[in-house]
Amino acid sequence: MSKAVTNDRGARYGKRPPERQRSTPNPSAPPTSADGLLARDVAVSALFSVLVEKRPFDDVFAKAAAARNLAPRDRAFARLIATTVLRNRGSLQAVLRTYLEKPLPEHLGRLEQILLAAAAQLLLIKTPPHAAISLAVDQCRADRVGKRFGNLVNAVLRRLSESGSGRLASLDNVMLTFPDWLMARWSRTYGAAEARQIARASLSEPSLDITVKSDADAWASRLNGVALPTGSIRCSHVGRVEELDGYNDGAWWVQDAAAALPVKLLGDVSGLSALDLCAAPGGKTAQLAAGGARVVAVDKSAGRLARLQENLQRLGLSAEISVADAQSFSSETAFDVVLLDAPCTATGTIRRHPDILYLKRPEDVAALAALQAKLLRQAAGLVKSGGTLLYCTCSLEPEEGEEQIAAFLSEHRDFRRRPIALDETVIPLLWRTADGDLRTLPSYFSELPEGFRGLDGFYAAMLVKADC
Numbered sequence: 001m002s003k004a005v006t007n008d009r010g011a012r013y014g015k016r017p018p019e020r021q022r023s024t025p026n027p028s029a030p031p032t033s034a035d036g037l038l039a040r041d042v043a044v045s046a047l048f049s050v051l052v053e054k055r056p057f058d059d060v061f062a063k064a065a066a067a068r069n070l071a072p073r074d075r076a077f078a079r080l081i082a083t084t085v086l087r088n089r090g091s092l093q094a095v096l097r098t099y100l101e102k103p104l105p106e107h108l109g110r111l112e113q114i115l116l117a118a119a120a121q122l123l124l125i126k127t128p129p130h131a132a133i134s135l136a137v138d139q140c141r142a143d144r145v146g147k148r149f150g151n152l153v154n155a156v157l158r159r160l161s162e163s164g165s166g167r168l169a170s171l172d173n174v175m176l177t178f179p180d181w182l183m184a185r186w187s188r189t190y191g192a193a194e195a196r197q198i199a200r201a202s203l204s205e206p207s208l209d210i211t212v213k214s215d216a217d218a219w220a221s222r223l224n225g226v227a228l229p230t231g232s233i234r235c236s237h238v239g240r241v242e243e244l245d246g247y248n249d250g251a252w253w254v255q256d257a258a259a260a261l262p263v264k265l266l267g268d269v270s271g272l273s274a275l276d277l278c279a280a281p282g283g284k285t286a287q288l289a290a291g292g293a294r295v296v297a298v299d300k301s302a303g304r305l306a307r308l309q310e311n312l313q314r315l316g317l318s319a320e321i322s323v324a325d326a327q328s329f330s331s332e333t334a335f336d337v338v339l340l341d342a343p344c345t346a347t348g349t350i351r352r353h354p355d356i357l358y359l360k361r362p363e364d365v366a367a368l369a370a371l372q373a374k375l376l377r378q379a380a381g382l383v384k385s386g387g388t389l390l391y392c393t394c395s396l397e398p399e400e401g402e403e404q405i406a407a408f409l410s411e412h413r414d415f416r417r418r419p420i421a422l423d424e425t426v427i428p429l430l431w432r433t434a435d436g437d438l439r440t441l442p443s444y445f446s447e448l449p450e451g452f453r454g455l456d457g458f459y460a461a462m463l464v465k466a467d468c
């Protein structure tokens with residue numbers, strides 16, 4: 001059995017120098033040496049920003065990768081390391097603890113993130129141990145605070161690489177990684193067994209789903225993917241999406257199969273006026289525009305709207321774009337369709353955004369539900385008589401979904417719910433709530449045929465304004 005390691009001065013682990021990369025470079029192996037160090041530095045710095053500074057992963061990762069000018073392959077490797085840690089932090093921490101006689105002191109710079117990133121490489125990504133260990137030691141020695149612990153890191157990681165796999169396999173990663181408040185919430189809402197299934201699914205890697213402008217079957221075979229019953233295509237590609245056939249021609253865009261459902265519920269939108277109130281980065285705006293609607297796309301973030309504009313340009317689609325706060329957005333004319341894809345806790349998308357586990361707090365649910373209620377009130381005033389208000393969130397919390405809409409309907413007697421159409425080949429019964437809204441969960445595994453599994457969690461309700 002491995003022995004615990006005590007501190008960085010013990011002769012026990014100071015005898016051997018850190019292992020170095022000696023093998024011939026292999027193009028399919030992760031980057032090593034200088035490039036490998038850069039990639040690992042980006043992973044560690046993004047992890048520090050998320051776990052310690054509580055900043056969103058996508059933003060900090062993009063900035064760190066750009067600052068280091070990472071090549072696409074190194075960038076993908078850095079992302080893999082960081083997201084593997086975020087999905088397994090609880091169990092990686094628990095394994096690391098077994099090799100340390102006492103807990104590491106607090107405020108040790110990036111030391112904990114260096115250890116976690118190396119443990120993820122050794123136990124889950126299966127990077128060659130010499131590269132993972134020696135580069136972690138280099139990172140530690142280059143760190144202003146962590147530099148005293150180079151020997152400790154070397155010794156811990158050597159032992160972990162020898163015997164850590166068995167220890168990791170014996171742990172319950174869901175219980176160790178998921179925040180207690182969220183598990184307790186989901187147990188109350190969905191029952192303990194379903195909550196566990198949701199959490200387990202949320203810690204898995206998501207697939208690459210895309211929405212095509214037309215001809216899903218043909219694109220599925222061109223992209224070597226599968227056409228899902230809902231019309232999305234699921235691809236097995238693991239590289240850069242920009243390299244896939246049809247990307248540069250604007251034939252499709254990346255969108256989770258669940259995120260594509262709300263707009264599909266509307267049916268034919270051609271010739272309708274549509275207001276997309278929280279539009280960026282534009283997946284649903286693109287669906288509406290591709291369906292022939294005249295779209296006004298509003299978002300309060302100018303930066304995110306710039307991405308929406310780029311996306312539409314690539315797709316050869318158009319929309320009128322407006323930077324505005326939807327809480328006070330007004331228009332001289334009302335719209336046939338108003339879509340409110342409201343800001344939410346996004347607890348249905350943890351597979352794609354594992355940083356949510358560390359950034360969201362229990363009090364965010366009520367705060368966001370209050371914002372959604374304000375946005376809904378504003379949106380209601382922008383719908384034409386006889387028009388449709390489509391509300392959706394990628395949250396699993398009823399306050400942001402079913403309860404939000406129940407409260408809205410009790411205050412807005414001029415709206416009635418339009419239950420979603422039940423074509424079981426496209427929307428299975430399991431996705432329909434008792435009231436007729438859409439509710440997908442990431443956990444529906446065995447109950448549904450293959451093509452309906454592996455979606456994000458989403459909620460959507462269609463509300464029709466009375467004709468006056």
Ligand SMILES: C[S@@+](CC[C@H](N)C(=O)[O-])C[C@H]1O[C@@H](n2cnc3c(N)ncnc32)[C@H](O)[C@@H]1O
Binds near residue numbers: 278299327344
């Ligand atoms: C869930 S995302 C929308 C995703 C988008 N509908 C799509 O399909 O690509 C929520 C968006 O709401 C925007 N947002 C948040 N608060 C807002 C507000 N008060 N007014 C307008 N936009 C807001 C955010 O900037 C973010 O882009």
